[in-house]
Every structure is written in C-alpha cells, then in structure tokens.
C-alpha cells in the first residue's frame with residue numbers, strides 16, 4: 001500500500017496555474033486532493049479547494065490510500081483486452097446437434113427450435129458439407145425413426161436414419177467428426193430411455209444390451225464417437241465391451257455422465273419426438289439439487305471406460321461443470337440444451353437482450369467453467385458471426 005506521499009514519476013507537476021489533465025486522470029485527482037492542482041478532473045464545477053467533488057463540505061471525506069493495484073489498466077483499450085483474454089471459444093470446441101429423419105429431400109423446420117430442421121440423410125449430408133466448409137468440426141446426430149416399438153429396436157437398424165446419415169455425411173465431409181447420440185427414447189413407443197416392466201418401471205439391465213447394439217450399429221455405419229445419453233447404470237461398460245468385441249476399439253465413448261432431469265429439455269422433446277407417454281425421467285436422470293451424486297456418476301463412467309464425460313444441461317449447472325473439471329483430467333463436454341438455446345432466442349427476438357452478445361457470452365461461460373467441448377445449437381451462427 002502507498003501512503004499519501006506521491007511516488008516519483010508520471011503525473012506529478014508542481015502547482016500548475018492551469019490544470020491539464022492526463023496522461024493519468026487518477027494521478028491528477030490525487031494531486032488535487034493534496035492541494036497541488038488548482039482543479040480536479042473529478043470536480044465538474046472547475047477549480048475547487050478539494051478534496052471531493054462536492055468540496056470541503058462533502059459528507060464523504062476519503063482518507064484512504066489510493067489503490068496501488070489497478071486492474072483497470074488492463075481493460076482500457078480493445079487491444080489490451082484482446083491480449084488479456086483468458087478464455088476463447090473456437091470452432092473446434094463446438095459440436096452441433098442435428099436431427100435426422102427417414103426419406104430423402106426432407107428439410108422441415110422444427111417449431112420449438114428456431115433455425116433447426118428435421119433432415120433426411122441426403123440433406124443432413126448437405127448441411128454437414130456446408131458446416132465443414134464454414135469451419136465446423138463436429139456434429140452429433142439424433143434420429144427419428146420410421147417406426148417405434150416397446151424395445152426401441154429400430155435404433156439398431158443398419159438402415160435407420162442415423163446409420164444412413166452417418167454414411168452420407170462421412171462421404172460428403174470426410175474430415176468432419178460424426179458423433180451419435182445413443183438412447184432408446186427416440187425409438188421406443190412409450191418414449192422412455194429404457195425398456196419397461198409390465199408395471200411401467202424402466203428396467204436397467206435388459207436395456208444395456210439394446211444400447212450396446214445401437215452403439216455398435218452406429219460404429220459399423222462409420223460413427224467417429226458414440227454418446228450414450230440414457231443414464232442406465234453400467235451402460236458405458238456394456239457399450240465399450242460391445243465395441244471392443246467387434247473391432248471398434250478405436251471408437252471413443254462420450255458419456256452423458258451427469259445428466260439432470262431438467263425442465264430445460266422441453267423444446268428438444270418436440271424436436272426428437274421423444275417425450276415419455278407417461279411418467280417422467282426422474283427415476284434415471286439426476287435430481288437437479290444434487291452435486292455429490294454427480295461425482296459418483298462421473299467416477300463410475302470413468303471407471304467403465306468413458307473417454308469423454310459430459311454434464312447436461314450446461315448453463316444452470318456451471319458449478320457442477322467446474323467441480324467435475326477439477327475432478328478429472330479427461331476431456332469434459334457440456335450440453336447447452338434446447339431450453340437454454342430457446343430462451344436466448346426468445347429473449348433476443350423480442351429485443352430484451354442482444355442475442356448475439358448474450359449467445360457468445362453463454363458459450364464463453366460454459367468454456368470458462370471447464371468444458372472442452374460444447375454441444376450447442378448455436379454452432380452454425382457462431383461460425384457465421386466469426387466470419388463477419
């Protein structure tokens with residue numbers, strides 16, 4: 001801490017008759033307080049006998065030492081701020097979720113998710129090619145099948161929309177990373193992420209084999225990475241075993257390890273047509289109030305061989321993301337979910353927030369909290385804004 005003595009150097013002038021301000025306004029204010037400047041830059045009325053904007057009668061008379069450490073120095077100019085920036089979001093941080101449907105020539109807007117579409121494999125490939133050309137690096141595919149049944153069997157159909165889209169995307173944009181979501185809810189008639197008992201309970205262990213079959217079918221179609229989102233216990237190990245047993249040791253598993261039963265998934269359920277017909281997912285997804293449980297889930301998935309672990313949603317769970325970041329050295333992903341995207345969009349569309357600035361800030365926040373990868377519907381807009 002400095003005392004009230006003046007340090008040598010910049011800003012000290014002996015009692016000038018006419019005040020000239022700068023280079024350091026703070027130094028001039030200090031001189032004024034000490035009576036060495038006739039006018040103080042903080043006193044709009046002009047010369048006063050200081051201290052304080054309101055003169056000697058002010059009810060606030062500061063006797064504190066002026067700050068020696070001034071963080072504002074590093075924020076003064078845009079170039080300084082650019083150089084000091086700690087967190088940067090890059091195109092390779094982002095994974096873009098897309099929704100594929102059967103058929104060809106299909107490109108249907110998804111009402112709940114502005115700017116997102118249901119795409120047949122050919123159009124998914126066209127989007128992928130364009131996304132890659134604009135600097136995009138990774139997609140994650142969700143599928144809407146032709147038919148649904150009790151066990152979600154169409155999820156493992158080698159000619160299902162996801163499997164077909166993987167093949168078409170890999171041929172249209174070979175160096176784009178294609179990840180796939182692995183879950184039953186888009187493929188089951190009841191909309192749950194696992195098979196049901198006669199009483200309607202989601203059965204864990206019989207679901208594992210079905211998930212493993214689906215993951216294997218994605219790997220066979222050429223997926224670069226599979227991402228189970230079902231929250232069944234033991235599914236990472238089951239999928240790892242199935243992949244390894246069929247020669248896909250090189251295909252990593254990104255596990256939705258810490259997935260909360262969140263109200264922010266609303267718009268996605270319309271997009272993926274995966275809302276449960278009855279009940280909810282609280283019996284397998286995590287309670288939003290819990291964080292100790294997040295460690296347990298993450299630890300189990302790491303032990304079972306998950307290469308990347310994920311926290312979902314992202315924005316309302318940045319504390320969880322941070323804790324898991326500190327817990328593991330493996331790569332960490334965060335899913336900025338449909339509700340987060342939709343809220344930004346809705347607020348932006350009625351002028352309540354600056355959409356672009358808020359969207360970018362949301363991504364920086366997620367990365368700053370510890371995410372290496374962000375699954376986000378903002379990916380194409382991010383690339384466009386970056387190019388402008």
Ligand SMILES: [Zn+2]
Pocket residue numbers: 183184185186192193229230
């Ligand atoms: Zn699911």
